[in-house]
Amino acid sequence: MSGKNVPFQDLFVTMTKVAKDAVPIGGLVLIPPKNEHQLLFVLGGTAKVQVDHKHSQPILAADTHFIIKPGQSLQITNQGSHLLDISIIACEVVQLSRADHKLSAASVKTFAYFQYETVSHTPRSLRAMVQKLQEPSTFIDMQKLLENQFLFQKLIYLLMDSHASQTDADPRHAVESTIEYLKLHYDEAITIEDLAGIAQLSRRWYTTLFKEITGENPSDYLIRLRIDKAKELLTMSKESLYAIARKVGFEDEHYFSRRFKQKVGVSPRFYLHNRRILGTTVTHPELMYLLGTIPIAAFSPDQEFPSYLLEAFKQVPKLNNSHHFDPEYFKPFKPDVILAAEWKDYENYDALSRIAPTFLLPSHNDWRDELTDVGEILDKKKQAHRFIRWYDDKRDEVREQLKLLTNNETVAYARMTQEGLIVFGNQSSRGKILYTELGLIPPEKSLLHIDGKILSVEQLAGLGADHIILQIGEQADSSREALLQQPGWRKLMTSPTSRIYTVGHREWYNFSFSPLSTGFAMQHMLQMFERGVVR
Incomplete structure (x- = not known):
């Protein structure tokens, strides 16, 4: 032997x-x-x-x-x-x-067996x-x-x-074993002769079978593996081009840059600053936009994007906002990077990663933390912090104006959905914006300690709130009509003490989850309270 x-x-x-x-x-x-x-x-x-x-x-x-x-x-x-x-x-x-960083032929067969x-x-x-x-x-x-x-x-x-x-009778299996080997050893110095020797085939026969299986010759396939890994490292790390070139098997940074441009069409530096990015939630596009990045496609809570995004997103394809989607849905958009949410994409992470390098963003109770995470990924952390400071200053101004307009009167916020009227307390993200950040006064102390609670019309009226902000939820038209026919609703609408403000679904959908939607809602509240009752 x-x-x-x-x-x-x-x-x-x-x-x-x-x-x-x-x-x-x-x-x-x-x-x-x-x-x-x-x-x-x-x-x-x-x-x-x-x-x-x-x-x-x-x-x-x-x-x-x-x-x-x-x-x-x-x-x-x-x-x-x-x-x-x-x-x-x-x-x-x-x-x-x-x-020489190479495995013996026997060891490659061991490796192939475990794949x-x-x-x-x-x-x-x-x-x-x-x-x-x-x-x-x-x-x-x-x-x-x-x-x-x-x-x-x-x-x-x-x-x-x-x-x-069982497999040697078909030389294709031997070639497939070397392909699996290349996927993990792309950074090593390996020639077509080495691969053909491992498969125990002539170079010509090996190359023919390799192209039948992959559609590429071995050299082009190896270059593509290296470039794909380089794109991932450009996205996921902050290493220098020299370090990335070495990590993916190129000894020379300039040769790496030339081959990268041949395969991708742009230089590594241009690619890094002009990546095609896609997010899996309705908030990701808004956070990206705040940092100067337009997504290649975006989810929307309604038939159209919110009014504050319409102009900027007029060329952006709108994705179907479904809670049950196949990750393959994203493949035709050819993203370079995918922003995913841990709360909804944990089980889809591997499938998404096969389409493009994917960042699984952790869940946060504050949009500021999520914006900071996105800023870190886009290399725009300074812009994220600068916007947060600007937003907080604007919020403080609105807080003072609302204090004068409401004059210690109570405010309730309810969302009309197919399940019923949901009233949000201080433990909810929406309630924290209203009652903690903006200093509005809830209608009763018990509501300070709830997240979201379904109430009947009579219970909502029984809160005795001076102001009621009512958001019409998605696909709630039939529910709204049924609600409007209830005697309790007519009584509430004619109440001399409560003022009702109806707000739409599209712009208020991301209220408290996105600074754009929250900023829109704050300005909307100022306008409504200045005008008075809207029935």
């Missing part, structure tokens, strides 16, 4: 933990994500496996196994009519450093080895631990050998 074909000489696998389980009929086992590979062996029964909550659910029969990659979660269901007997072996795949994403057959001759590894041992039983490590190494070698015998 030649030295380059010796297994585990520069890439080896170490077993870290073994677990077994007997799952009853119809039973369910959840395997949380780990930072290492895991091998799931089905020794008896039939299992349905769901990876990362995806729709596709492979079936594992007895004497099959499945490789769980780092970061993947698994849901295993006993689909058979017998007890499901499974074994899970956790292991680390460790690469030793070499001066395999389908159900594999487990030869019955290896079943006893898996069961042997399940036998309990202790940390003080060093001989047993060493024997298990040697046995595990042998198991991995035989599994790879079995896998290779």
Whole structure:
């Protein structure tokens, strides 16, 4: 056996933990994500496996196994009519450093095996080895631990050998293995001859198959991988062009810049300052606009953008504001960066990241923190802080004007929705703006301690508020008509003590969540209170 074909000489696998389980009929086992590979062996029964909550659910029969990659979660269901007997072996795949940064052919095959994403057959001759590894041992039983490590190494070698015998008949599998290798080793010095040698094919035949599979020749494919990673680093890090060029496999910054412009059409610096950015919420476009960035497409709470965005966004495509959307919906827009919200996009993060580098923004109780986060991503943090200071000064001016206009009279804020009238207290984001930041007085003390509460018309009237701001919610036309016909509503409208101010849905939708909408609402309140009652 030649030295380059010796297994585990520069890439080896170490077993870290073994677990077994007997799952009853119809039973369910959840395997949380780990930072290492895991091998799931089905020794008896039939299992349905769901990876990362995806729709596709492979079936594992007895004497099959499945490789769980780092970061993947698994849901295993006993689909058979017998007890499901499974074994899970956790292991680390460790690469030793070499001066030429290249892996031997044998080690590339090891790497390729651990990238395999389908159900594999487990030869019955290896079943006893898996069961042997399940036998309990202790940390003080060093001989047993060493024997298990040697046995595990042998198991991995035989599994790879079995896998290779199943795939070697089709040279496409060998080429696909090198493609998976390139995806993680794009930064290394590797030639087409190296790749063809790993696949044990001639250079000409290897290049032909590679282009059939990817649509590109190996050199162009590798350059694209490197440029795509460079775009990600330009977006996600603040490293110099020289450092980024080195990280993605270019020795020379100027050569990197030339190849980048050839592939992308603009220089790396121009790309950095003119990225195509898309946000997944209705607030992201407003925050971006405040910082001088126009999104390539934007969600809107209504058929049109709010009036304060109409002129600036007249060329911006409007996205369908659905709470249940497929991340693939964004792909045709070809974004360079995606701003996503943790509260709604956590489970879609991987899918979004496959479209473009994605920032998962944490949830905040104050739009100022979210604007600061967006400013950090867009490299406009100073502008964000400058706007916050300007806004706070304007808010203080409005606060003083409202104090004079309301003269210690009480104000209630309600939103008409299909569920009913929701009144917001001081614990809600809207209530904090009204009663804390603007100093307005709520109609009764109990409302200081609620978030949002559904009230009937009679209960709203019973609050005795001097001023009632009523926002008409989305798709609430039928609810509004039904409300207007109620005797309690007519009584409230003719009340000599309460003044009703009706405000629209479009501009007030992001009230308290976006400074643009909140600023619009503050000016609107000044105008309404100056004019008096609006019924």
